Amino acid sequence: MDETGAARTPPGSDEEAFPAYHAARCDGLAALDAQLIGCRACPRLVEWRERTGAHPRAAFRDWEYWARPVPGFGPPDAALAVVGLAPAAHGGNRTGRMFTGDASGDFLFRALHAVGLASQPTATHRGDGLELYGVRVTAPVHCAPPENKPTPTERRTCRPWLSAELELLSPHLRTVVALGAFGWQALLPVLGEAGWPLPRPRPAFGHGVQLTLPAAAHRRELQVLGSYHPSQRNTFTGRLTFDMLVELLARAAELAGLGRPGG
Numbered sequence: 001m002d003e004t005g006a007a008r009t010p011p012g013s014d015e016e017a018f019p020a021y022h023a024a025r026c027d028g029l030a031a032l033d034a035q036l037i038g039c040r041a042c043p044r045l046v047e048w049r050e051r052t053g054a055h056p057r058a059a060f061r062d063w064e065y066w067a068r069p070v071p072g073f074g075p076p077d078a079a080l081a082v083v084g085l086a087p088a089a090h091g092g093n094r095t096g097r098m099f100t101g102d103a104s105g106d107f108l109f110r111a112l113h114a115v116g117l118a119s120q121p122t123a124t125h126r127g128d129g130l131e132l133y134g135v136r137v138t139a140p141v142h143c144a145p146p147e148n149k150p151t152p153t154e155r156r157t158c159r160p161w162l163s164a165e166l167e168l169l170s171p172h173l174r175t176v177v178a179l180g181a182f183g184w185q186a187l188l189p190v191l192g193e194a195g196w197p198l199p200r201p202r203p204a205f206g207h208g209v210q211l212t213l214p215a216a217a218h219r220r221e222l223q224v225l226g227s228y229h230p231s232q233r234n235t236f237t238g239r240l241t242f243d244m245l246v247e248l249l250a251r252a253a254e255l256a257g258l259g260r261p262g263g
């Protein structure tokens with residue numbers, strides 16, 4: 001073991017130690033993304049992402065699925081991060097870009113465009129011209145899980161990737177939006193580990209809940225907002241309307257210093 005407690009021999013990509021070992025050693029988001037896409041640390045998720053890719057939905061039968069871990073998407077100097085749940089089997093797992101190619105992403109990117117944070121309202125595939133302005137979209141679990149439900153072990157195994165991503169974003173990061181209770185629960189421990197003091201007890205998730213994490217040591221103050229996840233379950237039932245998400249993202253943008261729509 002070295003002084004960090006990590007193994008001297010780099011773990012193989014199918015070992016549980018792979019994320020922690022490699023994520024902490026990446027000196028930029030490009031390097032992080034390059035390491036991430038080779039990760040095979042969660043056997044169940046590797047099997048699922050590849051099996052899904054080998055059996056496309058009829059509508060996507062001409063696609064060659066990505067079927068690997070899906071990196072975050074957005075500029076390395078983003079002041080705002082949007083943290084979801086995990087890629088969808090026929091969405092991000094197909095296109096290779098976070099939230100791209102599924103109904104949740106359609107809703108999210110349309111709202112980001114309405115707020116002035118995205119160059120276009122649609123996201124269909126890598127290379128579709130979409131750019132994000134000041135915002136990075138990512139997730140605490142980078143591989144598509146069966147039934148959108150990663151296990152606690154899978155969440156824990158994948159955590160170093162999000163931890164390292166937030167660390168690399170931290171010089172510019174001012175606000176984080178957590179989509180859904182899972183995103184909220186997964187995000188707070190990562191922020192705590194990264195050095196932001198967390199209140200105890202931890203505040204419960206809710207749409208519009210705002211948590212201010214005070215500056216500490218080398219960390220600047222960070223605003224954390226909760227939003228209902230733009231899943232079809234929420235958008236079809238009206239639990240999350242388009243206007244609700246636009247309003248929340250506009251607030252997040254303003255807190256991040258990115259301005260309000262039309263402002």
Ligand code: SF4
Pocket residue numbers: 019036039040041042045046069141142143154157158159161
């Ligand atoms: S979920 Fe995360 S840790 Fe698990 S295989 Fe995918 S990228 Fe690796």
